[in-house]
Amino acid sequence: MTTLLKVEGLTKRYFGLTAVDDVSYEVEAGTVVGLIGPNGSGKSTSIDCISGFQPADAGRWSLAGVDLTGLAPHRIARAGLTRSFQTVRAYDELTLLENLCVAAQENDGIGWLQALLRGKPLRRADAEAEARGRDLLATVGLADYAGAPAAILSYGQRKLLAIAASMMARPKLVVLDEPVAGVNPTMVKRIEAVIRKLNGEGVTLLIVEHNVDFIMSLCSRVIVLDAGAKIADGPPSLIRSDSRVLAAYLGKARAAELDAEHG
Amino acid sequence: MDPSFLAQLLLNGIVIGVIYALIAMGLSLIFGVLEIVNFAHGEFYMLGAMLAYFLTAHWGFSYWPIIVIVTVVALALGYVLYEGLLLSLHGEGFERSILLTLGLSMVLQNGAVFLFTTTPKMMETSLSYSNIVVGDLRLPVARVFALGLGLFAFTALYLILHRTRIGKAMRGVAQNRDAALMVGIDPRAVSRLAVAIGIGLSGLAGAALAPVYAVHPLMGFSFVFKAFAIIIIGGLGNVSGAAIAAVMLGILESLAGGFLPLALVDALAFVSMIAVLLLRPQGLFGRGVRV
Amino acid sequence: MKALRIAAVVAGLVALFAIPQMTRNEYVLALGVSFAAMSVIAGGLNLVYGYVGLLSFAQVGFFGIGGYTAALLVVDRGWSLWAGVVAGGGLATLVGLVIGYSSLRLSRHAFAIVSLSFALLCMIVARDWVELTRGAMGIPGLPTPVMNLPWGLSWRLVRPADFYYLLMGVAALSHGLIYLVVTSRLGRAMRAIKLNEPLAQSQGINPLAYKLLAIALSALLAGIVGGLFVFYLTIVDPSIFDFYYTETTLIMVIIGGPGSFWGVLASSAVLTALPDMLRFTTDLRMVLYGIVLIAAMIVFPGGFGGWLHRRRVARWRRPRPGAPTNTPSITP
Numbered sequence: 001m002t003t004l005l006k007v008e009g010l011t012k013r014y015f016g017l018t019a020v021d022d023v024s025y026e027v028e029a030g031t032v033v034g035l036i037g038p039n040g041s042g043k044s045t046s047i048d049c050i051s052g053f054q055p056a057d058a059g060r061w062s063l064a065g066v067d068l069t070g071l072a073p074h075r076i077a078r079a080g081l082t083r084s085f086q087t088v089r090a091y092d093e094l095t096l097l098e099n100l101c102v103a104a105q106e107n108d109g110i111g112w113l114q115a116l117l118r119g120k121p122l123r124r125a126d127a128e129a130e131a132r133g134r135d136l137l138a139t140v141g142l143a144d145y146a147g148a149p150a151a152i153l154s155y156g157q158r159k160l161l162a163i164a165a166s167m168m169a170r171p172k173l174v175v176l177d178e179p180v181a182g183v184n185p186t187m188v189k190r191i192e193a194v195i196r197k198l199n200g201e202g203v204t205l206l207i208v209e210h211n212v213d214f215i216m217s218l219c220s221r222v223i224v225l226d227a228g229a230k231i232a233d234g235p236p237s238l239i240r241s242d243s244r245v246l247a248a249y250l251g252k253a254r255a256a257e258l259d260a261e262h263g
Numbered sequence: 264m265d266p267s268f269l270a271q272l273l274l275n276g277i278v279i280g281v282i283y284a285l286i287a288m289g290l291s292l293i294f295g296v297l298e299i300v301n302f303a304h305g306e307f308y309m310l311g312a313m314l315a316y317f318l319t320a321h322w323g324f325s326y327w328p329i330i331v332i333v334t335v336v337a338l339a340l341g342y343v344l345y346e347g348l349l350l351s352l353h354g355e356g357f358e359r360s361i362l363l364t365l366g367l368s369m370v371l372q373n374g375a376v377f378l379f380t381t382t383p384k385m386m387e388t389s390l391s392y393s394n395i396v397v398g399d400l401r402l403p404v405a406r407v408f409a410l411g412l413g414l415f416a417f418t419a420l421y422l423i424l425h426r427t428r429i430g431k432a433m434r435g436v437a438q439n440r441d442a443a444l445m446v447g448i449d450p451r452a453v454s455r456l457a458v459a460i461g462i463g464l465s466g467l468a469g470a471a472l473a474p475v476y477a478v479h480p481l482m483g484f485s486f487v488f489k490a491f492a493i494i495i496i497g498g499l500g501n502v503s504g505a506a507i508a509a510v511m512l513g514i515l516e517s518l519a520g521g522f523l524p525l526a527l528v529d530a531l532a533f534v535s536m537i538a539v540l541l542l543r544p545q546g547l548f549g550r551g552v553r554v
Numbered sequence: 555m556k557a558l559r560i561a562a563v564v565a566g567l568v569a570l571f572a573i574p575q576m577t578r579n580e581y582v583l584a585l586g587v588s589f590a591a592m593s594v595i596a597g598g599l600n601l602v603y604g605y606v607g608l609l610s611f612a613q614v615g616f617f618g619i620g621g622y623t624a625a626l627l628v629v630d631r632g633w634s635l636w637a638g639v640v641a642g643g644g645l646a647t648l649v650g651l652v653i654g655y656s657s658l659r660l661s662r663h664a665f666a667i668v669s670l671s672f673a674l675l676c677m678i679v680a681r682d683w684v685e686l687t688r689g690a691m692g693i694p695g696l697p698t699p700v701m702n703l704p705w706g707l708s709w710r711l712v713r714p715a716d717f718y719y720l721l722m723g724v725a726a727l728s729h730g731l732i733y734l735v736v737t738s739r740l741g742r743a744m745r746a747i748k749l750n751e752p753l754a755q756s757q758g759i760n761p762l763a764y765k766l767l768a769i770a771l772s773a774l775l776a777g778i779v780g781g782l783f784v785f786y787l788t789i790v791d792p793s794i795f796d797f798y799y800t801e802t803t804l805i806m807v808i809i810g811g812p813g814s815f816w817g818v819l820a821s822s823a824v825l826t827a828l829p830d831m832l833r834f835t836t837d838l839r840m841v842l843y844g845i846v847l848i849a850a851m852i853v854f855p856g857g858f859g860g861w862l863h864r865r866r867v868a869r870w871r872r873p874r875p876g877a878p879t880n881t882p883s884i885t886p
Contacts, residue, residue: 051756073755082756089753091746093863102746105739106758112767115739126739148870149863169758300667351852357663358609359851362808366847369801373840488674491667499663527682533675537656540668544660 004029004204005050005081005173010059012045019045021228023059027173027206032199034215034236035208037225038248043208044086046225047177051083052076064172078106080172084162084179092151096142096161099150100133101126103168129168136164140194156187163194167203174198175206180214192218212249216240224248271400272521273514278406280513281413285468286486287493287505288420289461295437295500296457298357299349302364304490305483306371307462311337311469313375316384316478330412330470337466341459349458350451368487375480383477405474412471416464417506423460424502433457437500485529492536498546508547570722574715583714585826587786590721591617593822594728594779595799596806597815598772604812605736606768607748608662611800612653612669615676616646616773618794620780622680625693625790635699639781646777647770654769658762673795680792692791699785717786724782728775729819735771736815744768745813798836805843808850811860 005027012020020042027033035043048054050061052073060069068076077083082103091099108125115122137143140160145153153161159179166174179195180188188211195218199205209215215222216236224232224239226248232239239245246258286308293301311333318324318332348367352360395402424430432453435443444450469483476482493512497504512532520528539546574583595613602610620642627638649672657668680687687693701709701720711717735741746754747761755761784790802825810821829839854861 053752053755072760073752074758074760077756077758085752085756089750089756091749091753093749094742094745098742102742102754102759103757105743106760110739112740116734118738122739149867151867152870165757298663300663348848348852358603358607358666361609361666362804363848363851365801365804366844366851369840369844369847371844373837373844377835377837377841488671492671495664495667524682530675530678530682533671533678536671537668540660540664541656544664 001028001030003027005061005063005206007046007050007061008059010046010049010061011057012042012049012054013057018228020049020056020225023225023228023230025223025230025233027204028221029172029204030199030202031221032195032205032207032219034219034222035206035225036210036212036215036222039210040227041225041248042228043225044177047083047175047206047208050076051081051175074106077169077171081175082166082169082171082173083175084159084166084177086177086181088155088158088162090150090153090158090161090165093149095147095149096137096153097130097133097146099161100136100165100168101129103165104129104132107169132168133164136167139197140164141190156183156190159183159187159191160194163191163198167198171203173204173206175208177208178210179207180209180211188214267400268521269518272517274400274402275406276514276517277510278402278410278513279517280510281410282468282472283486283489283493283513284506284509285413285416285464285471287490287497287509288417288502289464290487290490291494291497291500291502291505292433292437292457293461294494295502296433297349297360297454298440299352299360299364300357300491301461302361302487303344303368303371304364304461304465305485305487306368306375307337307340307465307483308469308486309375309478309480309483310340310371311466312473312478312482313379313469313480314466315470315473319473320384326408326474330467333470334463334467337469338459338463340466341462342455344462345455345458349454368483372480372484379480381479381481383479385477403475409471409475412467416467420460420464420502429453429456437502489532492532495536496539496547501546504546567726570726571719574718580714583718586718587714587721587783589823589826590718590725591779591783592799592803592806592826593819594725595776596803596810596818596822597729597732598776599803600807600810600812600815600818601732601736601744602765602768602772604807604814604818605741605744605748606765608658608765608768609666610669610769610772611666611673612650612769613772613776613803614795614797614799615669615673616650616776617780617783617799618676618680618790619646619649620777621784621790621794622687622693623777624781625696625784626686628699628785629693629696635701635785639778642781643774643777646773646780650769650773651766654766655762658765673797673800677792677795680795687792690792692789692793694789694791696785696788696790711785717782721779721782721786724779728779731775732771733815740764740767748813798840801840801843805846808847811862814860814862 003026007026008024010020010023011018023042023046035046037043045054049056049059050068052068052071052075055070060067062068063079063081066079068079068081071079091102094102108129110122110125134143134146137146140163142153142157142160142164145157150158150161163174163176163179166176176195180191183191192214195205195207207215207219216239219236221234222232222236222239223230224242224245226244231244231248232242234242250258286304290301290304293299293304314333314336315329318329324332344367348363349360352363395404395407422430424434429452432443432448433456435446435448436450436453489512493509494500494505496512497506497508512535515535516528516531519531570586573586577583595617598616599610599613602608620639623642623645624635624638627633627641628635633641653668653672654665657665680692681690683689699711701711703709709716711720736744743754743759744764746757746759747764751761780794784794806822806825807818809825810817810819812818
């Protein structure tokens with residue numbers, strides 16, 4: 001198993017509050033890893049840092065051996081780390097297919113001049129992107145709406161589109177920020193199926209979520225943050241009964257109760 | 264070099280700086296609380312001056328009643344501006360607010376030109392010809408009053424922002440909008456007051472300066488762009504930074520005017536702004552420094 | 555459909571270029587020249603504001619810099635018109651990149667204000683730096699330009715019709731270039747940046763690069779038409795930086811719809827012809843523009859282009875017979 005993402009000593013402070021406190025972890029290629037923790041534990045902040053949207057105060061991170069520390073978000077994306085957002089983002093005025101083609105365009109090796117001259121290389125790249133886009137739309141079940149403006153999609157559908165978009169540039173690692181937050185149970189199942197399918201095709205995923213059941217059923221490894229620090233890191237079975245994790249979510253008294261019950 | 268010449272320049276600079284500050288502080292307050300750049304800000308300065316002129320020329324009011332009337336009218340206009348126009352923006356889109364206020368300034372400015380023509384009018388009050396003389400320094404009384412009004416306005420604004428509940432709410436919104444909303448601050452009331460105060464300051468400045476300079480429909484035009492430069496120099500959204508930057512600019516312009524060809528003085532504000540942007544982009548005092 | 559569109563464009567161009575043959579009315583030709591120049595400025599503004607989403611007041615500055623540069627190089631240094639105009643465009647582009655790069659690092663708020671101050675600074679410098687620009691009087695009596703064409707021909711631009719052809723030609727090329735950019739993936743990236751910049755960044759799009767591209771292109775084109783325009787006027791003076799141009803081109807973009815190539819082109823034509831036809835005084839016209847601007851911001855910020863888009867969205871939302879229905883698993 002090769003290490004794909006390596007995060008070391010990530011730290012982020014906001015006005016005297018330490019949101020991410022010396023967090024280190026690794027994600028192995030081909031796996032689905034979950035990142036959970038109670039509210040305010042720093043999950044999304046740490047994602048913002050490694051994807052370049054927030055400057056980190058300390059720490060380093062690399063993807064497939066390439067150091068990404070301190071790079072601008074678009075450079076990190078081009079290096080193969082894509083992400084989705086908690087506030088689901090899409091280009092409302094563009095069609096679904098256009099949404100996906102945009103996601104592919106900076107990564108197909110076509111420069112500005114070639115784009116303007118509209119020669120064969122461009123046409124080939126565009127055709128490939130379109131084919132891949134339609135493919136992904138089919139995977140997430142939105143093929144019927146390929147030509148519709150993204151504005152018409154429901155909340156859950158937008159999340160599916162975002163997942164599809166994050167796949168377009170053949171990333172090495174996809175980071176999903178709360179992919180099933182605020183989504184009804186049927187849609188949760190759908191998104192879970194999509195993620196399994198993508199992982200089956202060899203995509204590595206890091207998923208930040210509140211829905212602990214979702215993470216436990218999907219991920220081979222779970223990392224738990226609390227108040228900015230990493231408190232647990234292992235397979236779901238171990239995490240489920242880890243007393244520190246229970247304490248973080250349920251409070252110390254209740255966790256001690258449960259501990260006593262389970263012996 | 265004649266020290267009293269220097270002192271005179273300094274004094275003039277402070278006076279004009281205080282007036283700049285009145286205009287810039289209002290602009291900064293509005294930007295800090297609403298994230299709106301009020302293009303029409305200069306027009307309210309012009310309207311204040313115009314109103315002051317008419318009150319004198321046609322109804323013979325004297326200085327202090329004019330100041331009070333114009334300030335009250337300006338506060339009311341600010342209220343109307345917010346409730347009537349700015350509210351319908353729903354806080355959306357910085358660009359829309361610029362264009363909307365630009366449209367407003369086009370209407371007010373050109374409307375004034377159409378109604379009153381561009382001929383400058385001189386306001387004659389009882390103060391017009393008297394000077395205060397201290398040693399070698401001469402200061403027209405009207406300017407001294409303007410200075411005094413400016414300082415009074417600063418103090419009043421400071422007290423409002425630091426001692427009243429809604430004033431503190433304003434500072435809260437300017438520093439961190441989301442946090443302020445979360446603790447239950449009513450954005451509409453705060454915004455409304457901020458706009459009213461901002462426009463009020465502008466109108467007050469107009470009335471205070473009407474006896475000093477000529478009054479004409481385009482007078483707001485040049486002031487407002489300098490005010491923009493000032494709020495960038497002081498730090499976007501930082502009201503006291505704007506005030507300090509304004510006074511500094513006033514002094515700088517006055518000193519430069521004494522030694523350099525007058526022509527280059529106008530460019531100073533913009534050149535300073537570009538320098539600040541290149542060297543210290545967050546402004547001399549940064550954003551969100553306590554007012 | 556596409557063939558029809560191309561035919562329409564060609565027909566339009568032919569008609570435009572035929573006008574000087576059909577009329578000697580100098581007034582019409584003057585409108586044409588005005589339209590050519592203003593539409594290019596508006597097109598550049600549309601690129602920067604409508605496509606990338608950056609409100610900019612700098613266009614008039616680029617226009618005037620092009621004008622002054624060309625005039626000074628031709629009059630003081632004896633450069634040819636071509637060279638002077640290209641140099642003007644080049645200088646405008648350089649200036650645009652400088653102010654763009656320095657202020658975009660901060661925020662787009664700062665860029666808007668800096669672009670405004672830049673335009674004013676241009677006016678002040680033109681008026682006050684007399685050694686360079688001859689001050690408020692400007693440089694009158696610009697010589698009749700002579701264009702050196704291939705095969706040893708030369709074209710003396712004397713009649714209004716000459717300038718009409720030249721400026722229309724340059725305008726057509728400029729709009730063609732803009733069209734090429736906005737319909738390419740470059741234009742798509744710009745729209746992505748305007749619609750959702752963080753999303754674009756997370757997809758590998760470099761916002762600063764595209765913003766600077768838009769600014770540079772708009773500056774180049776405005777600078778070039780500026781250089782040509784002053785020779786048409788035979789004078790360049792500080793009034794070339796008048797805020798009036800900024801306000802008018804802004805209205806053109808707002809009414810046509812920011813981001814709508816054809817909308818802005820159409821509104822440029824209408825707004826060039828209409829005011830003169832309605833015979834308003836300048837003040838009242840500006841009051842009207844101001845009211846239109848206010849109304850637009852409150853009621854229809856997207857202009858015609860935006861209205862058309864909303865209709866497209868509405869059409870998709872209406873239930874149609876035989877249209878794909880929501881399967882049970884996609885519950886909104």
